[in-house]
Amino acid sequence: MPTNTGFTGEIKEGPATPLKRSGQELDAREHTFHALAETATDAVVLADSEGNITYWNGTATRMFGYTPNEALAKPVTLIMPERFRAACLQGIERYKKTGEARAIGKTVELAGRRKDATEFPLELSLSAWKTGRRFFFAAIIRDVTKRKHAEEALRLLLEGLKGRAVYMLNPEGRVASWNPEAEGITGYHPEEVMGQDFSQFYSAEDIEQGKPKHALTVAATQGRFEEEGWRVKKDGSRFWAAVTIVALKDQGGQLLGFVKTVRDYTG
Numbered sequence: 001m002p003t004n005t006g007f008t009g010e011i012k013e014g015p016a017t018p019l020k021r022s023g024q025e026l027d028a029r030e031h032t033f034h035a036l037a038e039t040a041t042d043a044v045v046l047a048d049s050e051g052n053i054t055y056w057n058g059t060a061t062r063m064f065g066y067t068p069n070e071a072l073a074k075p076v077t078l079i080m081p082e083r084f085r086a087a088c089l090q091g092i093e094r095y096k097k098t099g100e101a102r103a104i105g106k107t108v109e110l111a112g113r114r115k116d117a118t119e120f121p122l123e124l125s126l127s128a129w130k131t132g133r134r135f136f137f138a139a140i141i142r143d144v145t146k147r148k149h150a151e152e153a154l155r156l157l158l159e160g161l162k163g164r165a166v167y168m169l170n171p172e173g174r175v176a177s178w179n180p181e182a183e184g185i186t187g188y189h190p191e192e193v194m195g196q197d198f199s200q201f202y203s204a205e206d207i208e209q210g211k212p213k214h215a216l217t218v219a220a221t222q223g224r225f226e227e228e229g230w231r232v233k234k235d236g237s238r239f240w241a242a243v244t245i246v247a248l249k250d251q252g253g254q255l256l257g258f259v260k261t262v263r264d265y266t267g
Contacts, residue, residue, distance in 0.1 A: 037055070038058055040057060040140075041059060042059060042141055042142045043060035043064070043139075043141040043142075043143075044060065044138070045060055045079075046136060046137065046138050046139075047137045048137075049092070049135040050092075051075055051076050051088070051089060051092050051137075052075055053071050053078070056071040056072055063114075063143055064112065064113075064114050065114045065116060070115075076088065076139075077089065080113055081113045084110060084111070095137075096135055103124070103126045104128050105126075106126070107123055108124050108126075109124075110122055112141065120143055120145050121143075121148045122143055123141070123142045124142075126138070155177075163263065164261050164263050165179065165181050165186065165260075165261065165262040165263075165264075166181065166261050166262075167260055168248075168257055168260075169198055169216075169245075169259075170257045171256065171257055171258075173198050173199070173213075173216050173258075174196060174198070175195065175197075175198055178194060186231075187235055188234050192234075197212075199212035201232055203231075203232055206230075211229075216245065216258065218245075219246065219247045220247050220258075223247050224244070224245070225243075225245040226245075227242075229241065239265075240264070240266045241263060241264055242262070242263045242265060243260065243261070243262050244261045245258050245259070245260045246259045
């Protein structure tokens with residue numbers, strides 16, 4: 001089937017709680033896997049070549065609501081909305097025949113289905129391996145409900161600020177979001193600026209003097225940067241702008257990015 005936690009190598013089939021094997025101890029590799037999987041903050045789900053669940057960690061129980069006894073040996077489609085199930089089964093068959101699948105090795109956004117039939121957004125990292133003639137699949141699943149809510153709240157906020165360009169920058173100063181007012185003021189469409197350095201809105205002289213970098217440095221160290229000055233539109237014309245840049249940091253003080261607002265005073 002978020003962010004890959006780095007589990008690699010051959011993983012043996014087994015229930016969420018290791019079985020006692022008549023005096024035979026689990027080997028070191030399996031012990032290591034169980035220790036990692038049971039302390040992971042992401043759900044870890046393994047499935048065999050028939051698409052049946054062979055491993056289900058504690059986070060999967062908390063995320064989806066199924067106990068290990070309810071999930072083990074059940075089809076992995078149990079935790080998917082109906083609209084995704086056919087594609088999942090087709091992907092398993094394709095991998096068995098060709099050794100290829102579009103989702104393998106990638107992080108994708110999908111929806112999960114809980115035991116109570118409610119759905120939630122998730123990130124999925126899927127890997128696969130072969131033991132003898134059998135294939136196995138490992139899914140690392142992250143619930144991104146809170147992030148999606150925050151993104152939607154920010155989108156509504158940005159769209160509701162009239163008369164001001166409001167956009168986010170990543171820690172390196174590259175554009176990460178772009179509201180309609182920013183497009184109206186600067187003339188740039190979102191696809192033209194997303195991922196681009198925000199210095200493109202400065203004059204060549206200001207760039208040479210290091211003003212864009214200075215603005216981010218002040219915001220990062222002092223929390224906020226404000227000034228009025230000339231900025232450049234897509235067509236090369238200049239406008240007098242009031243600019244505010246606010247640093248976004250997590251609880252540990254790690255810089256996450258910046259929110260920049262620009263108001264055009266020339267109009």
